[in-house]
Amino acid sequence: DSGVTQTPKHLITATGQRVTLRCSPRSGDLSVYWYQQSLDQGLQFLIQYYNGEERAKGNILERFSAQQFPDLHSELNLSSLELGDSALYFCASSVGSGEGETQYFGPGTRLLVL
Amino acid sequence: QQQVKQSPQSLIVQKGGIPIINCAYENTAFDYFPWYQQFPGKGPALLIAIRPDVSEKKEGRFTISFNKSAKQFSLHIMDSQPGDSATYFCAASANSGYSTLTFGKGTMLLVSP
Numbered sequence: 001d002s003g004v005t006q007t008p009k010h011l012i013t014a015t016g017q018r019v020t021l022r023c024s025p026r027s028g029d030l031s032v033y034w035y036q037q038s039l040d041q042g043l044q045f046l047i048q049y050y051n052g053e054e055r056a057k058g059n060i061l062e063r064f065s066a067q068q069f070p071d072l073h074s075e076l077n078l079s080s081l082e083l084g085d086s087a088l089y090f091c092a093s094s095v096g097s098g099e100g101e102t103q104y105f106g107p108g109t110r111l112l113v114l
Numbered sequence: 115q116q117q118v119k120q121s122p123q124s125l126i127v128q129k130g131g132i133p134i135i136n137c138a139y140e141n142t143a144f145d146y147f148p149w150y151q152q153f154p155g156k157g158p159a160l161l162i163a164i165r166p167d168v169s170e171k172k173e174g175r176f177t178i179s180f181n182k183s184a185k186q187f188s189l190h191i192m193d194s195q196p197g198d199s200a201t202y203f204c205a206a207s208a209n210s211g212y213s214t215l216t217f218g219k220g221t222m223l224l225v226s227p
Contacts, residue, residue, distance in 0.1 A: 002157060031213065042219035043158070043203060048212075056214045090157050094213060100146045100165075101213040105157030 003027065004106035006091050012112045018079040021109045025072055025093030031055065032074040033103060034066055037088040049074055050097040081113045117141050118206050120218025127194055128226050135189045135221045137204035142185070144206040148215070149178065149189050152201045161202070162189075194225045 003026035013019055025032050034046040036059075045058035049068035060066075063081075068074045078085060088108045094101035119138045127133045137147075148163035164171045164178040164187065171178045175192040191198055201222050205215040 002159065004157070033214070043217040045214050045216070048214055056212050058214065092157070097213050099207050099209055099213055100163075102148075102160050102163075103213070103215065105150075105159065107155070107157050 002104040002106060004091060004093050004104050006089075006106040006109050008109060009107065010110050010112075012114065013081060014114055015081055015083060017081050017113075018077065019081065019111065021076040021078070021089055021091075021111075023074045023076070023091030023093075023106060025074070025091075026104055029093035029095050029104070030072065031094045031097045031101065032068055032072070033092040033094075034060075034074070034076050035090040035092065035105075037090060037108070038086075043090070046076070048097070055097050078111070083113050086111055086113045117144075117216045118204060118218040120204050120221060122221060123219070124222040124224075126224045126226060129194065129196060131194050131225070133191050133194055133198075133223055133225070135202050135204070135223070136186065137188065137218050138184075138186045139206050140185065141206070141208060141216075143208040143210065144216075145209040146207045147178070147180065147187050148205050149176075150203045150205060150217075152203065152220075154200075158203055191223075194223075196225045196227050199223055199225050 005024045030051045046060040048056040092103040092105045150158035151161045152158040177190040180187045204218040
């Protein structure tokens with residue numbers, strides 16, 4: 001158990017809908033990362049927050065947004081969902097935001113868009 | 115644009131064999147190279163990591179070999195066991211002060227009994 005929690009574990013929704021994925025980092029970790037994992041693209045970095053501020057942005061679509069709250073939990077919002085958004089979404093956390101930080105991954109949220 | 119290329123996609127070895135997974139990168143700013151192990155239904159977990167100032171690092175049965183001039187690195191699993199059956203990802207991050215990782219596409223390893 002990495003200490004990172006994600007809810008829900010599974011999510012089934014329809015195209016055009018909006019969903020929110022939630023992540024609680026390990027105690028003491030200030031950085032939260034979001035990744036999308038699909039069979040064809042592998043693990044793609046979406047976005048990182050550090051202590052409430054956006055720190056780095058990866059291949060995140062404009063339809064997706066995230067935030068980190070004062071208690072350090074984070075939410076990833078996915079809107080106008082398309083079939084291609086079906087994937088595993090992972091949250092990871094680390095103590096800091098510098099290069100070489102060990103990232104601890106949560107168990108993931110499996111999203112299925114029908 | 116895939117910045118870290120990983121091969122093979124899948125690998126089957128017998129128990130006791132030494133599977134080797136290879137990764138190549140293009141970005142010369144990369145200077146931290148971790149390997150992650152992922153079991154079905156779980157998130158990836160850090161296995162071992164290396165920086166380019168050393169050519170090899172061992173932790174238990176897992177060894178990373180690093181070739182800076184060729185921009186390649188590989189994972190060797192000595193005396194592989196069925197419990198090592200998992201997906202392995204190589205990754206890299208740049209010396210930019212940021213901790214973001216670029217992952218390879220993964221190698222699904224099956225160790226047969």
